[in-house]
Amino acid sequence: MAAAVDESQKWVLMVTAQTPTNIAVIKYWGKRDEKLILPVNDSISVTLDPGHLCTTTTVSVSPAFTHDRMWLNGQEISLAGGRFQTCLREIRSRACDVHDKEKGIKINKKDWDGLHVHIASFNNFPTAAGLASSAAGFACLVFALGKLMNVKEDQSQLSAIARQGSGSACRSLYGGFVKWIMGKDDKGTDSLAVQLADEKHWDELVIIIAVVSSRQKETSSTTGMRDTVETSLLLQHRAKEVVPKRILKMEEAIRNRDFTSFAQLTCTDSNQFHAVCLDTCPPIFYMNDTSHRIISLVEKWNCSEGTPQVAYTFDAGPNAVMIARDRKTATLLLQKLLYTFPPNSDADLNSFVLGDKSILKDAGINAPEDVATLPPPPEIKGQQFKGDVSYFICTRPGRGPVVLSDETHLLNPETGLPK
Ligand SMILES: Nc1ncnc2c1ncn2[C@@H]1O[C@H](COP(=O)(O)OP(=O)(O)OP(=O)(O)O)[C@@H](O)[C@H]1O
Numbered sequence: 001m002a003a004a005v006d007e008s009q010k011w012v013l014m015v016t017a018q019t020p021t022n023i024a025v026i027k028y029w030g031k032r033d034e035k036l037i038l039p040v041n042d043s044i045s046v047t048l049d050p051g052h053l054c055t056t057t058t059v060s061v062s063p064a065f066t067h068d069r070m071w072l073n074g075q076e077i078s079l080a081g082g083r084f085q086t087c088l089r090e091i092r093s094r095a096c097d098v099h100d101k102e103k104g105i106k107i108n109k110k111d112w113d114g115l116h117v118h119i120a121s122f123n124n125f126p127t128a129a130g131l132a133s134s135a136a137g138f139a140c141l142v143f144a145l146g147k148l149m150n151v152k153e154d155q156s157q158l159s160a161i162a163r164q165g166s167g168s169a170c171r172s173l174y175g176g177f178v179k180w181i182m183g184k185d186d187k188g189t190d191s192l193a194v195q196l197a198d199e200k201h202w203d204e205l206v207i208i209i210a211v212v213s214s215r216q217k218e219t220s221s222t223t224g225m226r227d228t229v230e231t232s233l234l235l236q237h238r239a240k241e242v243v244p245k246r247i248l249k250m251e252e253a254i255r256n257r258d259f260t261s262f263a264q265l266t267c268t269d270s271n272q273f274h275a276v277c278l279d280t281c282p283p284i285f286y287m288n289d290t291s292h293r294i295i296s297l298v299e300k301w302n303c304s305e306g307t308p309q310v311a312y313t314f315d316a317g318p319n320a321v322m323i324a325r326d327r328k329t330a331t332l333l334l335q336k337l338l339y340t341f342p343p344n345s346d347a348d349l350n351s352f353v354l355g356d357k358s359i360l361k362d363a364g365i366n367a368p369e370d371v372a373t374l375p376p377p378p379e380i381k382g383q384q385f386k387g388d389v390s391y392f393i394c395t396r397p398g399r400g401p402v403v404l405s406d407e408t409h410l411l412n413p414e415t416g417l418p419k
C-alpha cells in the first residue's frame with residue numbers, strides 16, 4: 001500500500017527537464033501590467049536548438065524538506081523574489097494527486113500545500129548575458145514543476161504561468177516558431193504562447209550567434225522597458241500601429257517559408273526596438289560598435305546579392321543573432337565573420353566556435369591558422385577586429401521542453417541536495 005505523506009518519511013521524488021531558449025523576431029518590449037507581466041504588443045520568436053543552448057532543471061519534493069530552496073549553476077539563490085514566488089504559487093495551486101507505484105509514494109492534491117521543493121538548475125550558456133537565460137530558466141522551472149505536481153494544464157496555460165516569471169519565458173514552452181498573444185483580459189488569462197509551426201517546418205534555417213560581450217548588462221530588460229513605457233512616444237506608435245500589421249506579415253512569411261519577407265521583417269523589427277530604446281529618456285544603448293559592424297556587413301551583403309541571405313536581430317545587449325537562409329549561406333557567413341572578427345592569438349578554435357561545429361569544416365576551417373587564409377569580405381573592406389567577438393554559437397531552430405531520464409538529475413535522489 002502506498003504511504004501517505006508523513007514528515008518522518010525520507011522519500012524524495014524528482015523530475016528533470018530540459019528547456020530551450022528563444023530569440024524574438026518580432027520583439028516584446030513594454031508592459032501594460034508590471035506585476036502580471038502583460039505586454040503592450042504580440043511577439044514572435046524562434047526557439048533555439050536545446051542541443052546547443054538550454055536550461056536543465058531538476059525539481060524535487062520530500063516530506064523531509066523544511067523550506068523551498070533553489071541552486072542556480074551550483075550556487076544557492078534566494079526564492080524570495082516575487083517572480084519565483086508567483087510561479088511556485090500558481091503551479092502549486094494546480095497540483096493534482098501523484099501516485100508513484102514503483103516507489104510506493106502517494107501525494108494527495110491537498111498535501112502539496114504543506115510540502116516543500118528543492119530545485120537545481122543549470123544553464124549551459126552564460127546567465128544574464130543577453131542570451132535569454134531568464135526565458136529558458138523560468139520556462140524550465142514551470143514545465144518541470146508541472147510534471148512533478150501532475151498539473152493537468154496544457155502547454156499554453158503553463159506558458160501563462162512562465163510569463164509571470166519572465167515575459168519572454170512563455171515562448172520557450174514550445175519548439176519551432178512561437179507567438180505570444182498579448183491578450184485583452186486584465187487578469188492576463190489570455191496572454192499566452194501558441195505554436196505557429198514546429199521546428200521541422202523550416203529546417204533549412206541556420207542560426208549563428210556572435211557573443212560580443214558576456215559581461216552582465218547595465219540596464220536589465222525589466223528596467224529598460226519600464227523606462228521606455230514611461231517616456232517613449234515611439235513605443236506607443238510601434239505597439240498600436242506597427243506591430244499588429246508586422247505580426248500578420250511575419251506569420252505569413254513563416255507559413256510560406258518566405259525568407260525574403262522573414263529577413264526584412266526581422267531586421268526592421270530589431271532596428272525599431274533599438275530605436276525605441278534610443279527614444280527612451282534617458283536613452284538606452286544596448287548595441288555597441290561591434291553590433292553595428294555586424295549589421296553593416298549583413299546589410300551590404302544582402303544588398304549586393306539582391307535578396308536577403310541573412311537576417312539579424314539583437315535583444316537587450318550587443319550580441320548578434322543571425323539567421324541564414326540555408327547551410328551554404330551560413331558557411332559563407334561564418335567565413336566572413338571569422339575573417340572580420342578573428343579570435344585572439346591564444347584562443348583555441350574549439351572554444352571560439354561552439355554548437356554545431358560541422359559548419360566550421362564546411363567553411364574549410366580545421367585549425368586557427370586557416371582563419372588567416374579566408375578571403376577578405378568586400379562588405380567591410382577587409383577590416384579586421386581581432387578579439388571583438390568572444391565566441392560564436394552555431395545552431396538552428398529547435399524543439400520545446402522535454403523530460404529527461406533519471407540519470408540526468410542535478411539533485412541527489414537520496415538527499416534532494418545538489419550532487
Ligand atoms: N536556469 C534558471 N532557472 C531559473 N531562473 C533563472 C535561470 N537562469 C536565469 N534565471 C533568472 O533570470 C535572471 C537573469 O535574467 P536577465 O534578464 O538579467 O538575463 P538574460 O535572460 O540572460 O538576458 P536577456 O533577458 O537580456 O536575454 C537570473 O538572475 C535569474 O533570476
Ligand SMILES: C[C@@](O)(CCOP(=O)(O)OP(=O)(O)O)CC(=O)O
Pocket residue numbers: 023024026027028029037043134165166167168169221222223314315316
Ligand atoms: C529584448 C527582449 O529580449 C526582451 C525580453 O524581456 P524579458 O522577458 O527578459 O523581460 P521581463 O518580462 O521583464 O522578464 C525581446 C523579446 O525577447 O521579445
